[in-house]
Structures are given as structure tokens and as C-alpha cells.
Amino acid sequence: MRNLKCVIAYDGTNYHGFQRQPHQTHVATVQGRLESTIKQVIKQEVDIIGASRTDADVHAEGQVFNCYLDCSIPTGKFSLALNTRLPNDIVILDTTEVDAKFHARYHSQGKKYYYQVYYDQFPSPFLRNYAYHVYHHLDLDAIKDALPYLEGKHDFSSFRAAGCNASSPIRTIHNLSMEQKDNLITFSIYGDGFLYKMVRTIVGTLIYVGYGKLAPAQLKEILAAKDRKAAGPTAPGYGLFLEEIYY
């Protein structure tokens, strides 16, 4: 059996998240679509292992999965054969053969996400599925002041959604930054891993700082509370992009 590692990009708009839904076979998921396409190509049932279980509407520029195949197809031909058959909102960017022990999820050393906010009076028709539209005044300096409180190793229980089954709420954020270009504000976050809906709750809380509903220094108290109710709302999924998985 060969172990293939694939890097993929997808527009999450038309999917109910990455992970196959065992009790809803009629529901379109990225994983389900990939598995049925691989089956078409190599005539074998396959279970793929995704690095990150992105939610409904969340996009990926660099999601990774691995899968075990009993088949000698060259890696380049595998990418091409899948891309020919996949819908045009899922693209295989690269396929490589890796060690049999490689596991896309367990061996991830870090993940990078970005989140787009469209900041203008009226929404953009082009970003309606790719950025969270904010039209109330945002104090961007206050948001900038809040960012460092979240960097480093912390108990992120306050930013962890119900249903999270991670064994520990401790995570390290190596870098959290914000960049503005015209009306687009992009938050970039790089860490060793993230709890369920953690990035979106961080963004929702930072937006509350921008609104003046929270002071930047309150981020310290929110972390200390270890209570989801202490943080702000969860920003919508469609603004979020999984940028890269590090191994």
C-alpha cells in the first residue's frame, strides 16, 4: 500500500464542511466528494484522513489529506485525474508519496488561517461568500492593541465552542496579525493547533474590541475566565480560510 499526501484548495460555500457525515450520506462534504472521486479513478474504496475538519462555508487554500492506495498511479497523474473529475470548487494542488507512518492530522506541527472582514457601508457582491461584512465603525487601533494578549501559550477554553473534543484546551498562537488594504481587513493566525471554532471566536471577540464593547486589556480577563461566555460571538464561517498546514 502506498501512502499519498495531497494538498488541496476548496471553496467551502457549497459544502457542509470537510468531514464526511456518516448519518447524512445525502449531504455534500468535501471529504465525501474527494472519496467518491478517488473511487472513480482507482476503482477502490478509500478513507481519506484530513488534517483539519473545516466547518461549513469555511475555505481552504492548503488543506492536506493522506490516503492509502493499492495502486501504482504516478502522483502527477493522480492530481490530474482527480482534477478532471472533481467539481471546479475543489482542486488538488499537489500529490506526493510519503512514509507509511505519515498521518495528516496527528503529524501536523502547526496551522495557519486567515480571516477576511469587509469593512464598508455596503457589502461587496464579490466577497459575499469570502468576507464578513462589517459596516459599524471599527477602532482598528484598539484591535491592534488587543492582538498581543492572545499570542503565546494559553488556556483557550473561553474561545472553545461546545462540542469540542480536544483533550486539552492549551494552545500556542505563534503569531496573530491584522492587515488593512482598502476596505479589506485580514487577520492572520498561526499556531500549533486550534480548538473547535477558536479562530472564528477570536475574530468575533476582536470585532467586539473594534466596536468598543470590550477594551483590549480585557482579553487577558477573557482568557483567565476559561468560560466561553466571557468571549465575543463566533464570526461567520465564510470569512475563514485554512491557509497552510505545517509538518
Add this chain to the structure above:
Amino acid sequence: MRNLKCVIAYDGTNYHGFQRQPHQTHVATVQGRLESTIKQVIKQEVDIIGASRTDADVHAEGQVFNCYLDCSIPTGKFSLALNTRLPNDIVILDTTEVDAKFHARYHSQGKKYYYQVYYDQFPSPFLRNYAYHVYHHLDLDAIKDALPYLEGKHDFSSFRAAGCNASSPIRTIHNLSMEQKDNLITFSIYGDGFLYKMVRTIVGTLIYVGYGKLAPAQLKEILAAKDRKAAGPTAPGYGLFLEEIYY
């Protein structure tokens, strides 16, 4: 009667072009959608006059229309009321009251379009509706050399599609440029006006220059031929954006 001028943006993906189709009332057009929404707001039948009849799949960042209304609604409230009711792929960016004589189409002094080409081995899931995917080698220097031949005042009959009802094929291109940023190539074109499918035929012909199927200097011959068969193919509509109308 007041004459209102609106600047609008739309994602053309889900529309059969801007112009209302008289014999296909079931077909969704941007104009049809705008007129029915204005009717909802002001309870009057209205015919809007669009500056440019963009084709199916073509997008706009700065389309302009004007319309005559017998109604005292403030312009800001008009934008807001329409945006609340319009689908999220059409947005009113600005409404102003203009002179009764103002006509969005006849009074246009110039138009600016851009066309996006995604140049990479595999397509981008995010640009599938917004850029033409090209994966064969492109000689970008050759394309750059070809651009100046099209600038200036010419008979553009060779770049005019069948069905064009413009009285003259003479147009002036003030500026035609190409810019590359990572895998995205953007052609910008600014002129006094354009014939039917002229921008897309120019882009399709420039892509042929990039493929080496045409030499840059042949653009001169293509213009001189005054024959649509002399130029390259029409690039797909979804890469085209109407950027601005000048008055």
C-alpha cells in the same frame, strides 16, 4: 419627475447579462432584478437606463444606470432600501440626483474594464467565476509588445462580434495595460467606448500572442483586415469586469 443616477456593483455569475430580455421574462437579468426591486420600494413601474449592456457572466464594479421617479425618497435612503431588498450579488454603491437630461448610456465619455487571467497548472477554486484559467505557457513579453498596436483610434471591425449594432466601428483605446501579480494576470483597458464583445476578443487575441500563435506585430494586420475572422477567439465572459463609466 426626478432623474436618479445609481452606481452599482454586481457579480454576473447568476444572471443572463445586464439587459432585460423582453421575450424571456423568466430569465434573470440584472436590469430585470433592479426594476422589480425599485417597483417594490416606490410602488411604480420603472424602466432603468444602463450605461453598458454587460453580457452573461460579466461582472461590474461600477456600472451606472439612471431612472426617472415620481417620488421624493432621499437618495441615501433609496440606496439603502434597494440594498435591503436586492439579492446579495447586486449592490447599489451610490445614488445621486442628476439633471433631467442626463442619460447613462448616451452621455458616457469613456469606460474602463479589466480582465483577469489565472495562469497556473491547475485552476483556482476561488477564481473559477472571476478569471479565465490558462495553463499553457504564455510569453508575457510578447503580449506586452502587442499592447501598443491596439492603443489609439482604430477601426475595430476585426474585434467586433456578430450582432453588434453600433453605427461606427471606430473606437479609441486610451490605455491598454497588463499587470502580473503572482498567478493573476490583469488586463486593463480604458477607451471612449467598446463594440460588442470587443474587450473579450482583444483578450482572446492577446492570449493567442502569448501562445505564440500570433506575432505581436500581426495586431496591425488584424486591425487592417477589418474582419472578425482575422482576430483570435473571444475570451469567456466571467473574466471581465466593468470597472468604471466616465461622464
